[in-house]
Amino acid sequence: MNYWPLLGIAIVVIGFARRMNPALVVVVAGIVSGLLAGLSIADLLALLGRAFVSNRFVLVLIMTLPTIGLLERAGLRERAHGWIAGLHHLTLARLLIAYLGVRQILSTLGLISVAGHPQTVRPLLAPMAEAAAEKIDPALDDEQRDRVKALAAATDNVGLFFGEDVFLAFGAVLLIQGFLAQHGIELDPRSIAIWALPTAIAAFVIHALRIVWFQRRLRRNATALARREAGDAAH
Amino acid sequence: MLRIEYVYWACGLLLLAAGAFEFRDRRYPQAAFWTILAVCFVGGDAVSAADRTGNFLPAQLAGIAVIVLAGIAGSGQLARKPTDDSEAPRRRASAERLGNWLFAPALAIPFVTLGLVLVTPYARIGKFALIDAGQSTLIALGTACVIAAVAAMLLTRATVPTALRESTRLLDALSWAALLPMLLATLGAVFAATGVGEAVAHLVSAAIPTQSRDACAFAYGIGMAVFTIIMGNAFAAFPVMTAGIGLPLLVGRHGAHAAVVGSLGMLCGYCGTLLTPMAANFNVVPAALLELRDPNGVIRAQWPTALVLLTTNLVLLDWLAFR
Numbered sequence: 001m002n003y004w005p006l007l008g009i010a011i012v013v014i015g016f017a018r019r020m021n022p023a024l025v026v027v028v029a030g031i032v033s034g035l036l037a038g039l040s041i042a043d044l045l046a047l048l049g050r051a052f053v054s055n056r057f058v059l060v061l062i063m064t065l066p067t068i069g070l071l072e073r074a075g076l077r078e079r080a081h082g083w084i085a086g087l088h089h090l091t092l093a094r095l096l097i098a099y100l101g102v103r104q105i106l107s108t109l110g111l112i113s114v115a116g117h118p119q120t121v122r123p124l125l126a127p128m129a130e131a132a133a134e135k136i137d138p139a140l141d142d143e144q145r146d147r148v149k150a151l152a153a154a155t156d157n158v159g160l161f162f163g164e165d166v167f168l169a170f171g172a173v174l175l176i177q178g179f180l181a182q183h184g185i186e187l188d189p190r191s192i193a194i195w196a197l198p199t200a201i202a203a204f205v206i207h208a209l210r211i212v213w214f215q216r217r218l219r220r221n222a223t224a225l226a227r228r229e230a231g232d233a234a235h
Numbered sequence: 236m237l238r239i240e241y242v243y244w245a246c247g248l249l250l251l252a253a254g255a256f257e258f259r260d261r262r263y264p265q266a267a268f269w270t271i272l273a274v275c276f277v278g279g280d281a282v283s284a285a286d287r288t289g290n291f292l293p294a295q296l297a298g299i300a301v302i303v304l305a306g307i308a309g310s311g312q313l314a315r316k317p318t319d320d321s322e323a324p325r326r327r328a329s330a331e332r333l334g335n336w337l338f339a340p341a342l343a344i345p346f347v348t349l350g351l352v353l354v355t356p357y358a359r360i361g362k363f364a365l366i367d368a369g370q371s372t373l374i375a376l377g378t379a380c381v382i383a384a385v386a387a388m389l390l391t392r393a394t395v396p397t398a399l400r401e402s403t404r405l406l407d408a409l410s411w412a413a414l415l416p417m418l419l420a421t422l423g424a425v426f427a428a429t430g431v432g433e434a435v436a437h438l439v440s441a442a443i444p445t446q447s448r449d450a451c452a453f454a455y456g457i458g459m460a461v462f463t464i465i466m467g468n469a470f471a472a473f474p475v476m477t478a479g480i481g482l483p484l485l486v487g488r489h490g491a492h493a494a495v496v497g498s499l500g501m502l503c504g505y506c507g508t509l510l511t512p513m514a515a516n517f518n519v520v521p522a523a524l525l526e527l528r529d530p531n532g533v534i535r536a537q538w539p540t541a542l543v544l545l546t547t548n549l550v551l552l553d554w555l556a557f558r
Contacts, residue, residue, distance in 0.1 A: 001434055008431060009465050013465075016512055023305050023308035023309060024305045033431060034428075039428075047424065047425060049293070049301060050424075051420065052298070053282045056275070057373055058416040058417055059246065059417055060377060061516075064380050066399060069404055070391050071337055072326075072401070074330070074391040075326040075329040078326055080338075114349055119341075121524070121525070142528070146529065146532055150529075150533050156521075157518075161505040161509070175470055176497035176501060185486075187493065187497075199544070203544055
């Protein structure tokens with residue numbers, strides 16, 4: 001067995017660790033792996049080009065950008081923000097946990113591209129989460145703001161990943177079924193999808209608890225700050 | 236019939252417009268970047284078609300384009316435009332005026348997508364299908380985006396050039412992160428073609444005590460997570476790890492339940508996806524979209540969930556597979 005192409009992995013790890021430009025690191029790693037596997041320059045170029053154009057589908061999300069851009073220009077984020085600020089019972093934790101639940105259920109039903117980072121997180125969920133966090137701590141600093149937005153993005157990921165595997169016709173279940181069938185194990189997709197259910201429930205519980213803890217920490221910081229300021233004023 | 240090519244051509248036009256706007260702003264590296272990508276999108280089908288007939292030249296040219304794009308990204312010339320806050324009062328006034336109608340085009344993207352996916356099997360005239368069923372989700376998403384864009388233009392009284400200028404602004408914010416998912420998928424193909432996966436599975440199976448059932452289960456689950464961290468994609472890790480460890484050791488030697496091994500193995504991989512910048516479209520692109528200062532901010536927000544869940548999956552795998 002030729003172990004030399006593994007150097008490509010080493011390049012990726014080192015490149016990311018040294019914070020070099022990821023796009024460059026990835027292409028260099030591909031070239032190195034290809035050359036070490038004994039591919040000719042012509043074959044390697046064709047392999048790169050072929051794989052690149054046949055993976056265009058991952059960039060179809062840019063089609064959402066004109067809509068999102070126009071709406072943002074017309075104040076979508078300000079509106080999402082104002083809407084949440086007016087709903088007094090909607091806390092940060094309730095907002096994110098509700099989104100997590102809905103996203104997971106939609107993915108379980110196979111409705112995967114209904115939500116996502118460009119479609120729902122940037123224009124809607126992130127500004128709503130920020131507004132909800134501001135209700136807890138009006139003096140939210142930039143770093144905390146970033147953390148709230150990152151948590152919103154993370155919530156979308158967790159909801160998507162640990163819902164979609166329960167869906168019968170989704171790629172993951174079909175991939176597992178197809179792979180096992182190739183190796184002589186014939187299974188019904190249902191018997192595969194059912195085993196994703198315990199993990200789906202665990203993912204919901206674990207991430208929901210983390211959201212609640214995040215909110216509690218934010219609230220504690222805010223009250224500590226308020227108390228210190230009140231103390232300063234008393235002196 | 237609506238085919239996926241039309242969606243790619245629309246993406247190409249959008250990228251071409253970005254190239255033209257950047258060129259007019261004298262931001263030449265950006266202009267070159269988006270224009271080359273646009274050509275790859277529009278010419279992609281010609282590349283695949285020529286490739287099938289044994290003419291590899293277009294694919295090789297696309298390969299050169301990939302290297303040039305990575306070179307531009309790596310040169311550090313793709314600086315973002317400084318964000319302009321002078322528009323904020325105008326945006327607030329517009330938000331006041333349009334109110335909740337602003338949500339309508341944004342919500343149209345998911346709902347029209349959903350509607351189109353559901354009607355795809357029935358949308359036919361005689362034997363002629365209106366939507367290519369093989370790619371219905373992407374075609375539905377693309378069509379929904381066009382409909383939503385028209386709705387947004389009507390609502391905000393904007394023109395097509397304004398819409399394209401806005402998409403250019405967002406592409407600019409994404410910068411090279413927009414390209415990363417495609418590059419990583421390309422790297423996955425190169426790793427697959429050069430036997431990297433088999434080499435990893437070989438090394439892992441040589442390192443574990445195969446007589447221990449638990450050791451094999453943990454090696455398989457952790458192997459799935461680690462290999463997904465490296466590849467950025469659980470789908471790429473699954474065949475390698477399952478052929479290398481899951482089937483021969485867990486199912487073959489220790490009599491594990493194959494459905495449980497497959498399902499939980501994939502889910503262990505998904506925990507890895509939450510942890511790696513290689514899964515660019517889930518972790519790096521959102522950080523750029525949300526304009527986070529830390530490019531690893533999203534991973535930082537989800538690693539505790541991922542590790543606790545991975546532990547849960549390992550316990551479930553070890554328990555359920557050997558009932």
